[in-house]
Amino acid sequence: MKPLLYVRAESVGEAAAAHAGRPEARYLGGGTNLVDLMKLGVERPEVLIDISRLPLDQVEELPDGALRIGATVRNSDLAGHPLVRERYPVLSQALLSGASGQLRNVATTAGNLLQRTRCAYFQDVGKPCNKRVPGSGCGALTGVNRDHAVLGHSEHCVATHPSDLAVALAALDAVVELAGPGGGRTVELTEFHRLPQDSPDQDTVIRPGELITGVLLPPLPGGTVSRYRKARDRASFAFALASVAATVQVRGGVVRHIGVAFGGLAHRPWRARRTEAALLGSAPTPEAVARAVDAELAAAVPLRDNAYKVSLARDLACEVLGSLTART
Amino acid sequence: MEASDRPREHSPGPDSGPADRGGVLPPTHSRMTLKVNDTVHVIELDHRTTLLDLLREHLALTGSKKGCDQGQCGACTVLVDGRRVNSCLLLAVAQEGCEVVTVEGLAEAAGADGDLHPLQQAFLDRDALQCGYCTPGQLCSAVGMLEEARAGQPSVVTDTDRPTDAPVRLTVEEIRERLSGNLCRCGAYPHIVEAVQEVVVRDVAAREVIV
Ligand SMILES: Cc1cc2nc3c(=O)[nH]c(=O)nc-3n(C[C@H](O)[C@H](O)[C@H](O)COP(=O)(O)OP(=O)(O)OC[C@H]3O[C@@H](n4cnc5c(N)ncnc54)[C@H](O)[C@@H]3O)c2cc1C
Ligand code: SF4
Ligand code: FES
Ligand code: FES
Numbered sequence: 050m051k052p053l054l055y056v057r058a059e060s061v062g063e064a065a066a067a068h069a070g071r072p073e074a075r076y077l078g079g080g081t082n083l084v085d086l087m088k089l090g091v092e093r094p095e096v097l098i099d100i101s102r103l104p105l106d107q108v109e110e111l112p113d114g115a116l117r118i119g120a121t122v123r124n125s126d127l128a129g130h131p132l133v134r135e136r137y138p139v140l141s142q143a144l145l146s147g148a149s150g151q152l153r154n155v156a157t158t159a160g161n162l163l164q165r166t167r168c169a170y171f172q173d174v175g176k177p178c179n180k181r182v183p184g185s186g187c188g189a190l191t192g193v194n195r196d197h198a199v200l201g202h203s204e205h206c207v208a209t210h211p212s213d214l215a216v217a218l219a220a221l222d223a224v225v226e227l228a229g230p231g232g233g234r235t236v237e238l239t240e241f242h243r244l245p246q247d248s249p250d251q252d253t254v255i256r257p258g259e260l261i262t263g264v265l266l267p268p269l270p271g272g273t274v275s276r277y278r279k280a281r282d283r284a285s286f287a288f289a290l291a292s293v294a295a296t297v298q299v300r301g302g303v304v305r306h307i308g309v310a311f312g313g314l315a316h317r318p319w320r321a322r323r324t325e326a327a328l329l330g331s332a333p334t335p336e337a338v339a340r341a342v343d344a345e346l347a348a349a350v351p352l353r354d355n356a357y358k359v360s361l362a363r364d365l366a367c368e369v370l371g372s373l374t375a376r377t
Numbered sequence: 378m379e380a381s382d383r384p385r386e387h388s389p390g391p392d393s394g395p396a397d398r399g400g401v402l403p404p405t406h407s408r409m410t411l412k413v414n415d416t417v418h419v420i421e422l423d424h425r426t427t428l429l430d431l432l433r434e435h436l437a438l439t440g441s442k443k444g445c446d447q448g449q450c451g452a453c454t455v456l457v458d459g460r461r462v463n464s465c466l467l468l469a470v471a472q473e474g475c476e477v478v479t480v481e482g483l484a485e486a487a488g489a490d491g492d493l494h495p496l497q498q499a500f501l502d503r504d505a506l507q508c509g510y511c512t513p514g515q516l517c518s519a520v521g522m523l524e525e526a527r528a529g530q531p532s533v534v535t536d537t538d539r540p541t542d543a544p545v546r547l548t549v550e551e552i553r554e555r556l557s558g559n560l561c562r563c564g565a566y567p568h569i570v571e572a573v574q575e576v577v578v579r580d581v582a583a584r585e586v587i588v
Contacts, residue, residue: 052405053424055470081466084427085447097424099471129530131541138537145533149558150522152448154460155467285533285557 050087054096058103061228061262067098068258069230076100076260078121078160081152086165090174091181101157105262108132114268117226120159120261124214125150127158137266139275139294143217146279149286159261162215162225162241165252166208166316167288168197179205180249187249195354196290199362201315206249207352209313210242211288216312217277219320220294223266229259238264239310242317249316270306273298274376278369279312280361289313291362295369297333299377304328309370311362314349321345324366333374335367342366409473413438414482420469428472429453429464432479440480440513444560451559454514454521455479456486461521463558480513483520495579496520499572507563515559519573522555523547523580547577 058064068074073095075083080101086092105119108130116132127133128144148156170176170188177186189197189207197207215238223238242253255261269275279292292312298305307328309321327341342363349359402408408421413436422431429446432438432455444452446465453465456478478486483494496519499505506512526545531537534554535545545551552573553566561569 050425054404055407055424055468057471057473077468077471079466080468080471081448081463084466084468087425088446097468101471125525125530129541134531134537134541141531141537142533145531149448149451149463150525150532150555151451151454151461151463151518151558152466154521155462285554 050090051093051095053094055099056096057099061103061105061260064098064100064103064260065228065230065258067096068260070258071096072257074098074258078157079123079155080160081148081156082160082164086172089172091165091172100260111265116266118158118264118266120226120263121157124148124153124156124158124161128153136269137217137221137275139220139277139296140214140217140266142277143213143279143292143294146277146292147213158214158264161212162218162238162261162264163253163255164212167211168208169193171208180208180245180252183248183250191353193354194352196288196313197352197355198315199349199351199355199358200311200319201244201317202350202352203245203247203249205247206245206316208245208249208316210252210315210317212318213277213279213289213292213312215242216289216292216310216318217294218264218266219310219318220275220296220308221266221269222308223264225261226263226265227255227259228262229256231256233262235265239318239320245316252316269296270298272300272377273306274373276369276373278365280365291358291365293362293365293369294318295366295373297370297373297377299333299374302332303330304333304374305330309345309366311345311366314358314362321366328370333370335371338370338374339363339367342370407470409470411469411472411474412476414478415485422469424468424470426469427465428455428457428467428469428477431469432464432477438479438481441517442510442513444510444514449560450511450514451518452511452514454517454559456517456521459521459524461518478517480516483516487520494520496523496572496576499575500569503568503572503575505565505568505572507565511559511561511563511565515556515561515569518556518559519576522552523573523577526551526555547574549574552577 056067075094077097077099105121107119109117128141134141170178176188218238225236225241275296277294279289281287289312294310296308307325311319323344324341442452444450448463448466455464529542532554
């Protein structure tokens with residue numbers, strides 16, 4: 050690790066000012082990803098700007114019924130928040146199926162969205178990796194790629210985004226709030242993470258020095274039910290091989306609202322718009338659900354070691370959508 | 378005030394490194410205050426120091442163990458402001474002003490009668506360890522976990538239809554899920570779960586007597 054300067058920011062303005070013009074600076078949330086990557090030599094910041102004590106640690110209800118989640122709300126606090134548990138079970142479940150109790154007590158909302166891929170080549174500075182060193186090649190493309198992407202990948206990078214939280218937020222039409230040198234802006238969560246294309250070093254559309262200040266959750270239509278299901282190599286404390294987040298409202302036997310997103314399949318949470326379009330306005334029979342899920346996964350291009358992900362994701366989505374439509 | 382209630386002042390010893398000399402710290406170091414097991418320490422440290430290294434290398438509290446140094450095993454678990462955390466992934470400087478409890482301070486922090494926290498006694502009674510390397514982390518994690526469950530904090534196996542603020546009933550499934558961040562290479566899991574269960578049962582009985 051390189052010697053480090055450390056700044057504890059007291060306000061958003063102070064944090065942004067400390068970052069301005071310093072490409073070697075990093076914001077420090079809980080540090081559970083950043084400190085890990087610093088030990089591995091993948092991240093080599095010279096300045097850490099500690100934002101974990103900024104007054105962004107609240108979940109508030111807005112007048113229009115939306116929830117605003119502060120950037121530094123810890124994953125365990127968000128998962129246990131009464132309004133989240135009552136209105137967005139999918140979000141609570143996604144958080145609680147990620148990492149461990151100890152990690153969730155520290156990990157922040159913003160840090161979770163900005164965590165880097167768990168691709169083993171990315172984490173090993175002795176291996177080629179376009180995400181870590183642009184132009185060095187992709188070790189996973191022809192290497193061991195059982196954990197990698199089946200959708201939206203490129204020859205430059207086949208990594209997946211590891212967050213469970215982000216998958217639930219994608220299905221919930223969440224919006225990311227940012228503050229930066231040029232002022233504030235908002236970005237829809239589904240547009241926040243990028244596909245790798247020819248610049249996999251950019252995980253998201255965040256600009257240099259920009260700070261996530263919060264995440265907005267719009268209200269769901271009344272009577273909507275939701276659920277998260279994750280498949281992993283062991284029963285607990287492991288990253289997703291594949292996962293699915295879904296929200297569904299059925300009225301008069303017909304789907305009136307639906308949001309579906311996959312995790313573990315792509316460089317970003319994969320919103321399944323084709324599945325949604327196929328089911329919206331129709332009766333969610335098991336056959337219709339299976340056809341709708343297949344419509345999305347038809348675009349999958351598995352790598353050497355991960356064809357299993359397509360059928361795994363299909364089965365997860367059919368089970369989750371089946372159980373949800375049966376409940377409403 | 379009893380002598381033991383009073384935080385003890387502790388100045389950095391001669392081994393606290395180059396930062397110490399001359400009183401002026403390089404910009405890569407800071408002076409910080411941290412309370413560990415009821416002792417207040419004023420420490421000068423390199424910003425790269427993790428909380429785990431601070432505890433083990435600077436404060437000679439070697440109960441907390443370094444298993445993986447990557448957040449994957451839980452051997453380094455301690456309580457910071459009452460919450461269980463992996464001390465290997467926390468930068469010490471970011472914990473300025475916090476209260477840390479390590480396995481060495483568990484009994485005292487719980488106001489236990491003897492030298493041992495009830496969980497420590499249960500681990501002994503139930504043979505919940507073999508080599509013992511994971512044990513300090515298991516203990517601190519279990520202490521934090523019991524508090525979370527008491528406060529109604531759900532886990533992924535908690536029935537979502539139950540009221541949100543009632544204490545969670547800690548079934549074997551709940552205990553196993555909630556302690557999944559603590560690995561044991563000796564595979565002492567069955568006895569660890571029994572030991573935790575024993576404390577849970579006693580806890581619930583005590584609460585019902587009071588109510
Ligand atoms: C063993 C292990 C298992 C795990 N398992 C899972 C899992 O199953 N599912 C899952 O989803 N996650 C898992 N995680 C990842 C964990 O959830 C993340 O490490 C955590 O959410 C990151 O949050 P943090 O606050 O600690 O981020 P940090 O480490 O503090 O930050 C991460 C990145 O975000 C940047 N950043 C932080 N806050 C902001 C902000 N407000 N604005 C701009 N930039 C910011 C930092 O500069 C850094 O680049 C696991 C981690 C470990 C170590
Ligand atoms: S998949 Fe992406 S992160 Fe992994 S080695 Fe290839 S370029 Fe790097
Ligand atoms: S040493 Fe910290 S989790 Fe393994
Ligand atoms: S007792 Fe040996 S690692 Fe758990």
